[in-house]
Amino acid sequence: MTWHSWRRAFLTAGAAVVGFDPSTRTWVTGAAQSQGMVDLPPLKGKVVTDPASRGQAADDFGHLVHRTPGAVLEPGAVSDIMLMMKYCRTHSLQVAARGQGHATFGQGQVAGGLIIDMTPLNAVEVREDTAVVEAGALWSSLAQATLAHGLTPPVFTDYLELSVGGTLAVGGLGGQTHHHGAQVDSVVELEVVTGEASLRRCSAQLRPDLFRAALAGRGQCGIITKATMRLLPAPATVRHYLLSYPSVAALTADQRRVVNDGRFAYVEGELGLPTGSAGWSYQLEAVAFFNGTTPPDDARLLDGLGDQPGDRQIQDMSYFDFLNRLAAGVAYLKSTGEWYRPHPWWNMLLPASRTDAFVEAAIKDLAETEVGASGVVLLYPFPRARLHLPLLRLPDEETVFLFTLLRTASPGAESPQDMVEANRSLYLRAQAVGGYQYPVGSIPTTPEEWRTHYGPAWAAFEAAHERYDPDGILTPGQGVFPPGP
Template structure:
């Protein structure tokens, strides 16, 4: 049986932007079904992203009415002598201007590339189903996360979102609309997944679903010893092959270098009446580590949830007095970051620069990173945002995709999700945080820690070649095949590192 749900097209979210060297009246002759806009407000809005670090003003913005609209625009760019470029814009949540069968039953949903994951969730829940693999934040577009990876605490078990896609429709850089999957146009399929928008614009995705759980038991426990913390995390993700009852559904964690961050913007979890004073269990060097785990359940399994959780936690070595538990509906857990977003927005603390740094770190070098970064470079500082740290299994990543991960079976996400504040505190300024990011990258380089950036940002082609390593030749060959005129997603600055904003881009959402 195949469950096929058709979601409404969120067409207005698929924007395409166009460069200065083309006369907008030429574009109007394209005769698109959607709306092509040169409205200064729209153009200005499309020129910024979540990072607020770069600005790239497009010439025009297309809200396509169909995949054909996108194909028409890309074809026009492909044959144009003016050399304008085209970039998909999902929800503009890039940091550095990059947008400028289970049991023989395959359940899936067909979604528009510009659809937000929160809307995918709401629609599938109506049918008692939900995607398997998530990001922490759901106000991101399907095309945007599939162009990177799409990771959260489920990735150790289900793999990233790019491992949970059956089929795509893609408008290539030649303006062709191609359907691709493992079986059909497979080179394009693997290229596009984790492909940073370089090979085509995803207009439709067929996403794997599972029966949706109803509730979530959400637990946080603290550690003062880093190796105990990572040993427990690694044990938990090694259980991925176990039956559902024999593993947690989500494994994440974060570093607490600053007590205030126990309640960070990712989610308000600890009660203000929390009886445990964090400073009373101060760790080694003042740094604590928080393991975050969940167990999903529904009415039929509610009777066993306490015993299942207890059995799974038995072998863990956290600080005994530091167990924090809450219980909530599945959708509230998945949408947890949005609640914090609304609070930050109300205080004017959301639309600030975000010099984020996301690293994939090989398991064998995590202790070095702890010494050099958490207790070294970041030690004794207010950190201006959460620092996530959780392991994943490389076997869950399809090596044929364009995504790049370290060369070890287990690697960690270390995500420094910091916001720059203009509050007079030097340690929270954009300049200070950016310098610290550089110091961290230099430390890894000097110590020979072979990290890979997730949501990568580089300024030279040498750095990009180094990032892709063995995969560079394939990445380059795929670019020549699917976008030979290098029209797509120039904001990533891979094939056009000297690309400067404001002159030549077109972003589609």
């Protein structure tokens, strides 16, 4: 028995893919032999075409866009990604990585090509003050691994069950961003499989063009396989503050004040939809870290703030419980089914000087049917100077606000299509006041508009794309560069 026939017989047992037939442009499983087939390279993992795997890869958290890939790679090692990238390049097949599939508008999908399921590549190694993390690892696993050493990544997204590669591909913003930038700003080195199928290390010193094009680069130049990230000492405990305000302007004034003086470790904010006879509510969420028995000084932290003192909610919790604070809510949304409904999300970054007026106008007549029963409206600022990566585009002002309408197409709410249309028109209004899209939402955007979005960063981005993905096979669902032939 030759190596190839042995391997084919072995793989046939699991109905895994054994090759691709360029003449019919179909993947061939062991069960269905094909004359024109080109054998797959020897892999440590496998390529599958079963309906469940392809169906999952044709969906995401948005449930709005569905493109079915021809096959899914379950890599057994990074070398599988290199080998399959080369194979796909040879056969003009498009490729995209899938972390946790929490994009909302098909950003990680490909029609007919190959999806790389990053979940098997999830190792985390904690060194002195850095973590070396495979891209498929979840932020929850990274948090637990680093906390075991008394350390923490500087910035977390609100939800921890996202992949490290998935958030580094977009930026990664959170309540610690006003101190430490986006998650991409904590990365000191990356390992990337480029679209030319080379495994490259890169950093601010080594291949800086690739480093800058991979971080917040939406998978346009390579698949991030590993990141080395800066860590900080972790607090044991946090004090969590919810402060209430009578208006957008009152909320944002205090948010700017506390973000500028840096008195809290974490600052976000949420706008609550009107309920009953009550109108909108405006809440500042902040956190102070502490260790041992010395609690934070409330008087100092709340000094000079214009919130409604009678409505203050203050509680202490462990640092991990704070990071993982969405878990109970997510379990509830799963139990009611809301978690699985379409999510036409709208996420924009606004210049501070235009934020109050823009937000007031955006929510003025906004009804619950337009954001859904479990819709969330977030609003919080950070100083632009804390963010250093060119592809995370930001308004040209000292302070920037993240404003999001996290819509859910609940029963009785507007249709997902109407919500996507509303996203588009609100995006144009935000753009007109100097806003930039944070590209995780569901806003139809043309390649020309992406070009404008990248502005002065476009030339370097395009050059890196041409250099590292010369055949244009990578991550077409982002719609940034026209796909190759």
